[in-house]
Amino acid sequence: MTPKIARFLAQHQPATPCLVLDIDRVEANFRALRDALPLARIYYAVKANPAHQVLERLVGLSSYFDAASIEEVTACLDAGARPETISFGNTIKKVSAIRRAHEAGVTMFAFDSREELEKLARNAPGARVYCRILVENEGADWPLSRKFGTTIESARELMLQAGDMGLDPYGLSFHVGSQQTTTRAYEIAIGKVAMLFTDLTEAGVNLRMINLGGGFPTRYRDEVPEIDQFGSAIMTAMTAHFGNALPEMVVEPGRFIVGDAGLVQAEVVLVSQRDRNDPVRWVYLDIGRFGGLAETEGEAIKYRITTPHDGSAMGPVAIAGPTCDGADILYEKSNYRLPLALTSGDRVELLSTGAYVSTYCSTKFNGFAPLAEYYL
Numbered sequence: 001m002t003p004k005i006a007r008f009l010a011q012h013q014p015a016t017p018c019l020v021l022d023i024d025r026v027e028a029n030f031r032a033l034r035d036a037l038p039l040a041r042i043y044y045a046v047k048a049n050p051a052h053q054v055l056e057r058l059v060g061l062s063s064y065f066d067a068a069s070i071e072e073v074t075a076c077l078d079a080g081a082r083p084e085t086i087s088f089g090n091t092i093k094k095v096s097a098i099r100r101a102h103e104a105g106v107t108m109f110a111f112d113s114r115e116e117l118e119k120l121a122r123n124a125p126g127a128r129v130y131c132r133i134l135v136e137n138e139g140a141d142w143p144l145s146r147k148f149g150t151t152i153e154s155a156r157e158l159m160l161q162a163g164d165m166g167l168d169p170y171g172l173s174f175h176v177g178s179q180q181t182t183t184r185a186y187e188i189a190i191g192k193v194a195m196l197f198t199d200l201t202e203a204g205v206n207l208r209m210i211n212l213g214g215g216f217p218t219r220y221r222d223e224v225p226e227i228d229q230f231g232s233a234i235m236t237a238m239t240a241h242f243g244n245a246l247p248e249m250v251v252e253p254g255r256f257i258v259g260d261a262g263l264v265q266a267e268v269v270l271v272s273q274r275d276r277n278d279p280v281r282w283v284y285l286d287i288g289r290f291g292g293l294a295e296t297e298g299e300a301i302k303y304r305i306t307t308p309h310d311g312s313a314m315g316p317v318a319i320a321g322p323t324c325d326g327a328d329i330l331y332e333k334s335n336y337r338l339p340l341a342l343t344s345g346d347r348v349e350l351l352s353t354g355a356y357v358s359t360y361c362s363t364k365f366n367g368f369a370p371l372a373e374y375y376l
Contacts, residue, residue, distance in 0.1 A: 001263055001306075001349065004376050009265060016347060017287035018372040021049070021262030021354050023057050029257050030061055033216070036231030040249040043087050045214050046072040048254025048355040049262075053375035055079035058257075066214075066252040070097035073106060083107070089173075089252065091116055091132055091148055098123040110173060110211075112150045117158055121165035128170035129162055130211055131155045133196070135189040137177030148175065152196050159200055159207070171209030171247070172197055178255060179301060180215035181224050183233035190234070194241035209248040210238075216251075218259030218352050221302045227256065255355040262354025264292070264371070268346045269322055280316045283338060285348070288321010288328040292371045293350070294360035296330040304351040309339035323366045 002022040009020065033042060043066040044058050050072055055065070059080040066089040067073045076086050083105030088098070091112040098109070102124035109124055111117045112132040120129055134149030150158070155172065162169040172193050176185040193210060200207050212234060217224040238246055270284040287293060295301035305319075314337040321328040342348075361371040 001351065002261075005263060008374065008376055014265070014372065014374065016265050016267040017285070017291060018374060019262055019264050019292070019353065019358050020374045020376065021051070021054075021258065022376050023053055023261070024376075025261035026054055026258055026354075027057055027061060029261065030058060030063065032227050033231075033251070033253055033256060036227045037234065037249070037251060039235070039246065040212070040251045043089070043211075043250055043252045044257055045089075045252045045254030046076060047359060049258040049358060050075050051358070051373065051375055052079055054258060055081070064250075066254075067101075067106075070094075070100050073101050073104065077104065087250075087252075093119070095119055095123055102127060108170070111158070112148060112155075114158060114161075117162060117165065117167070121162075121167055125166050126168065128168045130171040130173050130209060131159055133172055133174045133189075133193055135174045135176060135192060136185070137175075137180075138182075138185060152192070156196060156200060159205055160203060163205070169200075169205050169207060171207055171211060171250075173211030173213060173250075175213030175252075176215045178215055179217045179220075181217055181222075183225055183230050185215070186212065186230065186234050187237040190237040191241060194238075197247065207247065209250060211250040211252065214252040214254050214256070216253050216256035218255050218355070220352055221304055258354040260352040260354065262352075262357075264350040264353040264357060266348055266350060268342060268344055268348060270344055271342055280318055281338075283317045283319050283342065284322060285319065285330075286322050286368075287350075287371065288323055288330060290323055290325065290328060290362045290365045291321060291368060292353075292357040292361040293321070293330055295356055299331055299334045302331070302334055303353060305336070305338065306349045306351065307339055307342055308346055308348075309341040312339045312341050314338060315340045322368065325366075 004022045005020050043064040045066045047068045056079045064085040065076045066087050068090040086106050087108040088101050089110045091110050108128045109120050132149045159169045174189045266285045266287045273281050317336050317338045318332040319330045
């Protein structure tokens with residue numbers, strides 16, 4: 001919790017649940033990543049948090065943007081971004097979205113299949129395209145490897161054809177998974193993609209760029225490597241494979257930029273011991289999986305929780321949301337412990353919830369209002 005957020009909560013005591021985010025921390029994280037990877041262009045992953053205040057601050061820092069939809073493209077433009085700084089990075093796009101983005105001046109598009117490449121050729125002629133390669137996501141708390149990416153063999157064939165289709169075969173990309181907790185994942189992926197890059201270059205394709213995706217983590221309950229460690233590992237691997245002939249480098253951070261800049265304040269609705277022979281209490285909050293905490297699915301992302309009783313005696317708990325849905329359980333197997341004094345009406349904070357919370361919030365499921373948001 002930053003001092004700015006602490007002051008806001010103390011002075012205003014907003015209704016819960018709410019997200020409160022410090023824009024200055026967003027800027028600090030952006031600068032830290034730029035210092036760690038000075039040769040890479042930073043394309044902020046808008047899906048992590050598309051708030052206008054976040055985008056506007058990043059425009060002022062000369063950030064680039066990775067958009068997943070035409071709506072995100074429009075949000076970037078509305079915040080002052082130039083179209084040439086936007087990459088349409090989703091490999092699954094409607095024809096209408098491709099056309100609108102291209103007409104707006106966006107020139108950079110991702111793909112991972114022949115069908116998508118053909119759509120781009122017809123609806124964004126001359127665009128710079130980059131092919132997403134399937135890589136392992138080991139070490140990631142939120143893997144992304146099943147839905148996106150193609151094989152090395154397929155990527156080679158498609159990139160060789162892209163120029164003949166009137167497109168600019170600009171580069172290759174990969175993603176090692178969201179909340180990636182190991183630097184090794186980047187080293188392995190760089191080695192895999194570098195071989196294809198060299199092969200295509202020798203075959204006459206004018207490749208210039210490698211997109212290393214996002215995945216840089218924020219700290220939740222467990223420690224994670226510092227951003228400098230990721231920067232060092234990436235540059236060591238890039239230099240090992242490319243020497244002094246480094247291609248353009250792109251990174252697409254989302255969680256790292258906004259994750260620890262925000263928190264969710266929630267109210268305890270109920271604390272109950274449903275089985276007197278079981279020491280585990282059930283703690284129900286006024287926010288749950290459908291209110292924005294979707295990344296607790298499978299107990300993947302484990303948020304730190306603070307309470308007014310921290311420092312007092314603790315006991316085991318299961319933590320759930322407020323809805324009448326049996327799937328709305330946040331943590332049951334992850335050994336959470338909260339103060340025994342915790343009771344209905346207490347306010348608690350879920351830390352580092354600036355990413356992938358406001359955008360996952362459902363609209364009035366069970367009649368609950370969408371998550372309130374405050375940007376400071």
